[in-house]
Amino acid sequence: MITALRTPEERFANLPDFDFPVAYVDDLPGYEGLRIARVDAGPVDADRVFLCLHGEPSWSFLYRKMIPVFLESGARVVAPDLLGFGRSDKPAQQSDYSFTFHRNYLIALVERLDLKHVTLVVQDWGGLLGLTLPLAPGFDERIERLIVMNTGIGTGASPGPGFMAWKNYALSTPDLPIGALIARGTPHLTPAEIAAYDAPYPDASYKAGAQVFPALVPVEPDMEGADIGREAAKFWSERWPGKTFMAIGAADPVLGPPAMERLQKLIRGCPEPMVIPDGGHFVQEWGEPIARAAIAAFGGK
Template sequence: MDALRTPEDRFENLADFAFKPNYISDLAGYEGLRAAYIDEGPVDADEVFLCLHGQPTWSFLYRKMIPVFVGSGGRVVAPDLLGFGRSDKPEDEEIYGFDFHRGFLISLIERLDLRNVTLVVQDWGGLLGLTLPIAPGVEERITRLIIMNTTLATGHPPSDGFMAWRAYSASRPDLPVGALMQRSTPHLSAEEAAAYDAPFPDARYKAGVRAFPKRVMTDPDMAGVDVSLAARTFWAEQWQGQSFMAWGAADPVFGLDIMNDMQQLIKDCPAPLIIRDGGHFLQEWGTEIAEAALKSFEAGVSARR
């Protein structure tokens, strides 16, 4: 498989992101592709926070949440999906399918033997991550959920805003990632916007960026619909863990109607934290969200005592 690797000097002096990258090149089913992930906090921590990014971001998106989770005594694992961040980037857009990325996450969870996992998801991190509990051997590993603007794609367009985003993305094969992030999150600094550009020296590195909007399952025959439908049943009927939801009310792609559907779907999901000026990339308001999630979980535990 032909893949590009972003030069390491592109990641020097990142704003507020001094976390050490970890690499794995022999992941089962993905041999020869080097994947990167952040792994902070005690390896033997009682709780693991698995933080999954979407398109066109990478683990840098979680820089405001990681210290809060580590400060609570937890371990934080934040992978860069293949095609993003420090991970290798296959050049063929056809490779970037639902099963390719879902299989990668399952293999990584098993390889790192992650247990007592708090699943933290947004965007494609949710489209993929919310299906993980129905994978054999994974369900018992996931005990809590933090969900931000995302959905389960089950064969129909999630919103007019998403369809507009898909068309916009398709018209820009060299999508200016940093500029997009700054428009979506106006409080980003120039240095932070540059960090979102760092993985992509030029358009050749953006096969994943181009492919992901096309892969959202808007047609019943698309790969991943059956798994996502089964996942809806799981979250509605079988889920036994704690949940916390945060909504970015200013998100034009996965807006309040979608998030209300997800809140109603997830069994015993409490009322959400609504960030009124929060956009699609809600982790940029991450300190407040992470702190609120931990308080909610602790309150839930106390209520059961």
């Protein structure tokens, strides 16, 4: 039985530019009793669905500049909050968090909503998890297009010193300054936007996921998730039939141009990326032009 904390709703009052419909589910198979939140906007019967997956330590608020553009195209947008983040419940123990726990949650949610004609939109942990989803039974038919930003596939390869420094800092800092960390590479954030990134966490007890997530990245061959990461790499390089749009925040010191250029070469048919010269790791904060360029590259919808 997982003990989880629930952020009071009043913490999410008056979020800047984030007045989108929110839906909850608390009976996903294997996750009964854990309340999971998602933005779910646009027509339920739309021809296309943009599935927007955030990373760590952010939440679906990160997509607020891209969601309106996707909605303008007539699509449905689903942007879930990972367990431990945003409006979703937050398991209290670091041991509750694992690669498989979160991957299976995303699979269960997509199956519950029966999402089809999906454009997968990923960054950071959204990519580590999301880029493995086509390996779930039937998901290669659900996912038709990809928008990929500042992320990677966890195959067990050794990371650089920048990532290791981040992992060690997160594990040793119980009360992570979430908003300040995101603002460090995103200097144009307003105080209200910084506060919105802090909103899910009334105190340090809510931050177990934010603390432990960097340590869960499959950076050694025998770590959980590395096997399926290697399978996913083969899928994207050998079997991916869909269209891809890549955007790179060039100022990201860990998952910037070198890492993304390697990913571009891996993804079958991936065209030259859109580069945001001053874009940091949380490149969705430059997201409106990225979303518009992606839709144009996909033919206008």
